[in-house]
Amino acid sequence: MLNLLIDYAKTHGLTIEPGFKPKTVRWAIVCDKAGRFLNVQELGNSDDKKNRGQIFSVCPDLSQPEMKAGGSGCRHFLVDNVEVVTLLGKEGDVSGDKKAKAKHDFFVSLLRQGANAMKVLDNLADLLDSEDALSAIQRAFAAKRFKPTYSVTFAITGRVPMFLVEDNAWHDWWRGFRQSLLAGKSAKRRGSSKTVSDQISMNKSMRCFASGGFVEPASTHPKIEGLSDVGGLSMGDVLAGFKQESFCSYFLIQSENAAVSGDMAAAYRGGLNDLIKNHSRRLTSAKVVHWYAGKKEVPNELDPLNWLVDVEDTDTAERDAQNRARSLLDSIRSGERSELLHYRFYSLTLSGASGRVMIRDWIEGQFGELAANIDAWFSDLAIVRRDGDTLAKRPKFLAVLGGLVRELKDIPPPVEAKLWRVAVRKEPIPEFVMAQALSRVKVDVIQDEPMSHARMGLLKAYHIRKGDKNMQPYLNEDHPNPAYHCGRLMAMYADLQYAALGDVGAGVIQRYYASASATPALILGRLSRGSQFHLNKLEGGLAHWYEQRLASIWGRIQDAPPKVLTLEEQSLFALGYYQQKAAPRKSASDNNQQQSNVKEK
Secondary structure (H helix, E strand, O other): OHHHHHHHHHHHHOOOOOOOEEEEEEEEEEEEEOEEEEEEEEEOOOOOOOOOEEEEEEEEEEOOHHHOOOOOOOOOOOOOHHHHHHHHHHHEEEEHHHHHHHHHEEEEEEEHHHHHOHHHHHHHHHHHHHHHHHHHHHHHHOOOOOOOOOOEEEEEEEOOOHHHHHHHHHHHHHHHHHHHHHHHHHHHHHHHOOHHHHOOOOOOOEEEEOOEEEEEEOOOOOOOOOOHHHHHOOOOEOOOOOOOOHHOOOOOOHHHOOOOOOOHHHHHHHHHHHHHHHHHEEEEOEEEEEEEEEEOOHHHHHHHHHHHHHHOHHHHHHHHHHHHHHHHHHHHHHHHHHHHHOOEEEEEEEEEEEEEEEEEEEEEEHHHHHHHHHHHHHHOOOOOOOOOOOEEOOOHHHHHHHHHOOHHHHHHHHHHHHHHHHHHHOOOOHHHHHHHHHHHHHHHHHHHOOOHHHHHHHHHHHHHOOOOOOOOOOOOOOOOOOHHHHHHHHHHHHHHHHHOOOOOOHHHHHHHHHHHHHHHHHHHHHHHHHHHHHHOOOOOHHHHHHHHHHHHHHHHHHOOOOOOOOHHHHHHHHHHHHHHHOOHHHHHHHHHHHHHHHHHH
């Protein structure tokens, strides 16, 4: 996995050198060539309320251990937040916090040290040291819509403003500065080594987990960003970390327990950060990132994984979406898109937990296999609409997840990771998932709520993936399982009661559905006896129609209704109930109309 992330970073031209990484910057302090302050400029699309700023692909960056080695107040170079650079706090107030002042002073000191490589940095350091100039910058920011946490950098005016962070003149100096921090850290470590394990772990050459070569392992791995909305920390989370001694062995400390060189760690960090930012989909408490390995990028409109979660706005788009995977699969088989046969896909399901990246699942396979699996997912979930006219719209993946719980936030991360794998790998739907959906179906039925298409489709898909070839999107009167027909009977008795008495509040369904779905023999006989009263309330033609339908269904149950139904059989009961409710509406209404026509004659 690490090797694939590194290949992704290299093939996409991402910054993979330790000490450098892409950063998004919201503001620029604009100065002239002499370092005199001119104004502040918002970067990116200033008209966009969600403007995030401008991305600079190569910015200086210090890891957390390097910042600790830098001492109190250690900050980044050239790019930092508004509070550090200008000492402005919330609501435009000048921060009097000692820690903020120490960070500001360190930032200015870095500008002076970097002036050995870029002379203009000395002028900028003078600018931030000047009370008058700093006050002018603070007033300029106070007049703008800003937050202290927004990042800021410097630009020098000209025909085209030059952002100093884009000038590579500072790169060599920065590399040397980082080496000095690391050297100081190593010296401090050597001076404080007191145990055998500390002595053994120094100057160690180990096999790199990523490259396979012998390297000096990075003491810690860089943090992965972008998981703060799924349990991660805003400052980032580590993919491989061994802070506690209980995770260490063989006298190895920290990340020596999973040896990766600094270069390779920076490379996989760059690849994973880019995937999370640009190629991820949030589910509920986890994110899925995916990519393809091939000669060219796969366009979004041909990406099957996007179809699982992307929002469709119109009925036409919904119907088209059901056919996309099949059309793509046909084009691959026909040779129209034969190049996609050689592509491979990779998918990671991620979340954060206590500063660590949790890899909840890893999936890989051939592109053609993926397209076929997505096609099968849509086909297996297909279910008739509640009104019985057509098939329901394909449910989005989050709708399928939501079919298991009362609120989407209640989905446990392992469940959503498992269901994602079920969709992508065409695996059987776990029984516990079926049981959760079934329990929500019972609640809908008893509370007289509209039955969820996603829930019913998931129950249907469960049986299809169990090998039930008789399960169809519409009613199947020839289904061999008696439990299915018990559900049909329940629906018919409910319709019969409504036709005879109208809305009676707590009717047959509210009173008997739960017990009938578990012990049909005990309940259906009672409902059969009571149905005669309802039939006597109807006109002859309609009563005859109901008698025929009930007799036909009873004939499918063989000798007698089952005494007890398993959970799996209860789901068949629910499907029979739902599909029967959807199926007979047109027939019953037509029969009623025919009866009215006879009366008129």
